[in-house]
Amino acid sequence: MASLSEETKKNLTSQLVKLGDMLGDGLQHEPGGKWISREYNKICRALGLTPARPRANNSQLINEHMAKRITEVVCRECSGHLKQTRSGSMRAKCEACGAVFRLLTVSRRKKGRTS
Numbered sequence: 013m014a015s016l017s018e019e020t021k022k023n024l025t026s027q028l029v030k031l032g033d034m035l036g037d038g039l040q041h042e043p044g045g046k047w048i049s050r051e052y053n054k055i056c057r058a059l060g061l062t063p064a065r066p067r068a069n070n071s072q073l074i075n076e077h078m079a080k081r082i083t084e085v086v087c088r089e090c091s092g093h094l095k096q097t098r099s100g101s102m103r104a105k106c107e108a109c110g111a112v113f114r115l116l117t118v119s120r121r122k123k124g125r126t127s
């Protein structure tokens with residue numbers, strides 16, 4: 013791996029953050045937006061990073077799991093209805109008492125704990 017100057021690294025990193033935000037917004041799916049994911053992967057490689065899975069896809073997966081979990085689980089404190097705290101979050105908040113519960117555990121080290 014060729015070493016980059018600190019300044020180049022800084023520039024690339026800030027570009028990466030910007031592109032990551034755009035990917036998070038799904039702009040790469042817009043007409044003419046393909047350059048975003050292309051550029052993102054290019055910068056990742058330049059920095060010696062593995063391109064991350066697009067965040068949007070990951071959130072979508074979590075949201076799908078969460079949508080199912082909140083129909084199965086109720087608040088442990090008051091049996092109230094739970095609602096996902098925000099998109100992409102694995103936690104849900106009780107609408108009645110405000111208690112927060114983690115409903116999903118996604119870990120790459122421990123398998124088989126997500127259901």
Ligand SMILES: [Zn+2]
Nearest residue numbers: 087090106109
């Ligand atoms: Zn509750």
